[in-house]
Ligand SMILES: [Zn+2]
């Protein structure tokens with residue numbers, strides 16, 4: 450008799466649209482989207498990028514979090530940056546390089562010097578629709594990933610008339 454494997458996060462088994470996978474060397478299984486939600490909750494911390502038990506690098510958040518039908522939707526996402534009560538839509542891309550570009554852009558936009566430090570917090574919609582507060586620039590990758598998914602949902606008309614802009618307050 451075959452043993453039924455189950456997801457270490459939601460405890461359900463494999464389903465047609467949700468196969469189980471092993472993202473690292475640990476002997477345990479997870480659904481891709483369950484892992485993505487976990488990584489999003491750990492945004493900016495080591496657990497977003499690395500398995501805390503075996504140390505393996507986890508799949509990128511955009512791979513685990515983006516619903517498959519939205520992956521081929523290519524639109525430029527943006528983050529609404531709120532600074533002194535004004536709102537500026539800044540185009541972004543996830544990843545380390547994207548974060549460096551974003552920081553430079555924000556500093557340029559507000560006339561800050563290139564070595565200026567500033568504190569930010571992000572408000573993001575997770576793919577399941579809940580709004581998360583992510584604190585600190587180290588959460589940029591997670592915020593950018595949510596913004597990319599939101600932009601794709603808007604492009605295919607899946608936002609159900611509710612337009613959410615990922616936003617960042619400086
Ligand atoms: Zn699961």
Ligand SMILES: [Zn+2]
Nearest residue numbers: 473475500503
């Ligand atoms: Zn592991």
